[in-house]
Amino acid sequence: MKAIPELIAYCVLLMGALVSGVAQQDIRTTATLTDRRSAYDRAIDMLKRGADTAQAIHLLELWMAAVPFDTNAARILSTAYASRGMMAEASIARSIPPDVVRIDDSRVETHYTPQVRLGTYRVLLPKNYSPKKRYPAVLLLHGNGQGPNVMIDFARALSMDSVLFICPFAPYVRMQETKQSQRNRFSASGEGIDMPDSLMSEIVDESASWYRDAYTDASTKYSIARIKPIIVGFSQGGFYAHIVASRFPSTFQSVVSIGASMFSYGRFQEYVNNLNIYGIDALVLQGTHDNVVPLQTAELIVATLKNSGVNAELVTFEGEHWPTNEAIQIIRMWLQRRLR
Numbered sequence: 038m039k040a041i042p043e044l045i046a047y048c049v050l051l052m053g054a055l056v057s058g059v060a061q062q063d064i065r066t067t068a069t070l071t072d073r074r075s076a077y078d079r080a081i082d083m084l085k086r087g088a089d090t091a092q093a094i095h096l097l098e099l100w101m102a103a104v105p106f107d108t109n110a111a112r113i114l115s116t117a118y119a120s121r122g123m124m125a126e127a128s129i130a131r132s133i134p135p136d137v138v139r140i141d142d143s144r145v146e147t148h149y150t151p152q153v154r155l156g157t158y159r160v161l162l163p164k165n166y167s168p169k170k171r172y173p174a175v176l177l178l179h180g181n182g183q184g185p186n187v188m189i190d191f192a193r194a195l196s197m198d199s200v201l202f203i204c205p206f207a208p209y210v211r212m213q214e215t216k217q218s219q220r221n222r223f224s225a226s227g228e229g230i231d232m233p234d235s236l237m238s239e240i241v242d243e244s245a246s247w248y249r250d251a252y253t254d255a256s257t258k259y260s261i262a263r264i265k266p267i268i269v270g271f272s273q274g275g276f277y278a279h280i281v282a283s284r285f286p287s288t289f290q291s292v293v294s295i296g297a298s299m300f301s302y303g304r305f306q307e308y309v310n311n312l313n314i315y316g317i318d319a320l321v322l323q324g325t326h327d328n329v330v331p332l333q334t335a336e337l338i339v340a341t342l343k344n345s346g347v348n349a350e351l352v353t354f355e356g357e358h359w360p361t362n363e364a365i366q367i368i369r370m371w372l373q374r375r376l377r
Contacts, residue, residue, distance in 0.1 A: 158205035158251040164198040173376035174266040178274030205251035237302035265290035283308035286315035313346040324356040
């Protein structure tokens with residue numbers, strides 16, 4: 038083992054802190070129902086905000102007691118000690134050796150392959166829902182870095198109380214954004230999982246399949262009318278609304294996108310003719326002051342649809358990325374005409 042004296046001294050240092058009033062209950066409460074961050078994350082936040090260094094040190098000591106070979110945390114703790122003049126403690130923390138020394142090895146190769154996993158979707162039921170009745174359905178896809186609740190709120194704004202809305206979580210977690218915001222942030226394009234750009238087409242295919250599978254699963258659990266559903270997506274969800282409808286044209290009757298992005302790796306041009314073959318029409322909405330997705334993207338989407346013979350309509354609204362009340366009413370009328 039490496040640096041035994043230093044490691045023992047450091048463990049003694051931490052045990053002393055624990056014995057002198059830091060009980061196990063204190064360890065358990067470093068992540069509470071209202072703040073589920075680890076002791077490490079809370080300490081880093083305190084140091085960034087210039088908050089109480091003593092409390093940050095306390096939390097880092099708790100963390101190091103549980104993960105004694107976290108050399109990154111040890112370096113931060115050493116700096117925190119030094120800022121308070123605790124030079125002996127800073128020296129000990131700085132001497133903690135890594136548990137594993139990673140070396141480059143040409144024999145190690147990385148491969149990617151699809152995996153089967155469970156996903157989550159939420160459903161907004163019609164008012165006074167009864168399994169003895171059948172209800173038309175709408176599949177709602179949220180934007181990048183959001184979650185389905187934003188689309189459930191959107192569904193409520195539509196005031197269509199006899200429609201069943203299905204809102205899937207995008208299949209990937211955006212790691213950094215989730216960590217920073219302490220709220221779940223999701224994507225359908227694989228952020229935060231260290232995949233190369235060369236896999237983007239496969240990621241799109243897998244995500245599109247998941248969105249369709251979420252609808253299929255809901256159709257077995259709820260009393261859904263025989264009329265085909267409509268797929269509606271916002272931002273990245275709008276991009277996927279076009280992708281999913283063109284990949285699975287027998288499932289849907291219409292597609293609506295709001296502030297939709299468009300990326301070549303989606304290969305939409307390869308599948309867009311399926312919308313024409315199956316008679317799927319499209320409504321594309323775009324804010325004239327959108328600073329996330331430019332108006333030209335919506336124009337490109339509509340041109341691609343029309344060039345393939347798809348009945349497509351472009352509607353602009355005086356607003357930014359999120360639809361205005363006027364735009365929501367336009368969508369409402371579009372859905373009502375097709376879900377009778």
